[in-house]
Each structure stands twice: as structure tokens, then as C-alpha cells.
Amino acid sequence: MTQDELKQQVGRAAANYVLSNVAHGAVLGVGTGSTVNFFIDEVAAFKDRFRGAVSSSNASTARLRAHGFEVLELNDIETLPVYVDGADEIDAAGHMIKGGGGALTREKIVAMVAQTFVCIVDESKRVDLLGAFPLPVEVIPMASAAIARRFVDLDGQPTLRVAKDGSTFVTDNGNWVLDVHGLRIPDPVGLEAEVNNWPGVVTVGLFARRGANISLLGTKEGVHRIDY
Ligand SMILES: O=C(CO)[C@H](O)[C@H](O)COP(=O)(O)O
Numbered sequence: 001m002t003q004d005e006l007k008q009q010v011g012r013a014a015a016n017y018v019l020s021n022v023a024h025g026a027v028l029g030v031g032t033g034s035t036v037n038f039f040i041d042e043v044a045a046f047k048d049r050f051r052g053a054v055s056s057s058n059a060s061t062a063r064l065r066a067h068g069f070e071v072l073e074l075n076d077i078e079t080l081p082v083y084v085d086g087a088d089e090i091d092a093a094g095h096m097i098k099g100g101g102g103a104l105t106r107e108k109i110v111a112m113v114a115q116t117f118v119c120i121v122d123e124s125k126r127v128d129l130l131g132a133f134p135l136p137v138e139v140i141p142m143a144s145a146a147i148a149r150r151f152v153d154l155d156g157q158p159t160l161r162v163a164k165d166g167s168t169f170v171t172d173n174g175n176w177v178l179d180v181h182g183l184r185i186p187d188p189v190g191l192e193a194e195v196n197n198w199p200g201v202v203t204v205g206l207f208a209r210r211g212a213n214i215s216l217l218g219t220k221e222g223v224h225r226i227d228y
Pocket residue numbers: 031032033034035036085086087088097098099100101102103104107
């Protein structure tokens with residue numbers, strides 16, 4: 001199976017999960033990325049079962065709307081039963097690196113409100129130690145060099161993310177992203193707390209304090225569900 005086929009398989013499994021576990025008329029929390037795109041495409045056939053969705057990015061909002069989903073403002077929602085999102089890495093405790101698509105800040109906000117975080121990944125994302133994937137950090141532009149120096153002090157190699165056209169990548173919130181290579185992260189909860197405290201950091205792409213509750217892992221042998 002190709003990686004895309006594994007992603008499609010978990011997208012379908014996540015659609016089945018929400019159809020079985022989320023009450024009629026509820027609002028869905030929807031993440032960002034190619035795996036989530038498969039989820040959106042699969043769940044769209046059942047959109048009338050839901051009041052709508054809260055989205056974590058402009059890209060997911062556009063895809064949801066193209067399918068006729070109502071996209072609601074998080075400020076108008078009190079509870080979200082489930083948030084479905086992908087990850088760049090996930091460890092045995094459900095801690096994740098996220099932000100490969102640059103949507104980490106809104107993803108973390110929507111995840112904070114949700115009761116259950118369902119992480120959908122193909123098996124290549126499952127790791128014993130976080131950090132082989134460069135850690136995305138959304139920063140206020142004027143702080144980027146100062147924050148980069150702090151990561152160098154931690155033996156990381158930060159690079160400023162560049163868009164496909166060669167310009168500096170800008171998030172949906174108007175900020176920049178540092179991708180920090182070469183980190184080994186044995187204490188993701190501690191590093192998340194530390195980096196969160198640095199002035200100019202908007203969001204660090206460690207989702208550890210609020211990790212996944214469930215992962216649906218796409219493998220050649222089928223989808224494995226892991227509860228944390
Ligand atoms: O965090 C994310 C976007 O900010 C994505 O969930 C993560 O990058 C995984 O993406 P994909 O499903 O395309 O592999």
C-alpha cells in the first residue's frame with residue numbers, strides 16, 4: 001500500500017469513529033493536512049448528521065465548505081466532543097510533533113477545547129523518541145532570530161520556513177515558522193512548557209501536555225486503534 005492509501009484508510013476509519021461516537025447535531029473539530037483531507041472527504045457524505053465543523057486552518061475551511069459543511073467560529077461553540085487531526089510524529093504516550101503544514105496554533109487551540117483528540121496517522125509517523133521530524137515553532141517575526149539562538153543553545157539547528165515560491169512562509173495568523181532540526185526530545189511535556197515561556201513564541205509544535213487520547217494508525221495489516 002502507498003502512504004496515500006494508508007492515509008485514506010485512516011481517514012475512513014476516523015469517519016467511522018465519529019459516526020459511531022459523536023451525537024447527532026454535534027460540531028466536529030477538524031485539523032489540517034493531507035490525512036485530514038481524506039477524513040473530510042469521507043465524512044462529507046454524512047455532513048447532515050452534524051451541526052457543522054470548527055476548522056483549524058484556512059485550507060481545511062475551504063475544503064469543508066466545498067463539501068457543503070457549515071464552518072463555525074470556535075467562539076460560538078462551548079463544547080467539541082471530538083477533534084480529528086494528523087501528526088508528523090507520535091510516540092507511545094500519544095505525545096506528538098505537529099505543524100508540518102503550519103497550522104499548529106489553531107490546531108492547538110481547537111484541540112484544547114475538544115474532549116477527545118483522535119490522531120490519524122500512517123505507521124511511518126509512529127516513533128519511540130520525538131525529534132527526528134524538525135520541530136515547528138510559530139513565532140512573532142521580530143523574535144525569530146532571538147528564538148533561533150535559544151534553540152542553538154539546546155543543540156538544535158533552526159531554519160526559517162520558506163514557502164514554495166521562495167518567500168518566507170507566513171501562517172494563517174501572519175507569523176513565521178522556525179523548523180528546528182536535530183533535537184532529541186525525551187521530555188516533551190517539559191520542553192513544551194519551556195519553549196512556551198519564551199517571549200515571541202506563539203506556539204511550539206509539541207502537543208504533549210494535551211496529547212492524543214486515541215490514535216488510528218494505518219498499517220498494511222489494517223487500522224490499529226491505540227488508546228492513551
Ligand atoms: O500538523 C499538521 C499541520 O499543521 C498536520 O497534521 C501534520 O503536518 C501531518 O500532515 P499530513 O497528514 O499531511 O502528513
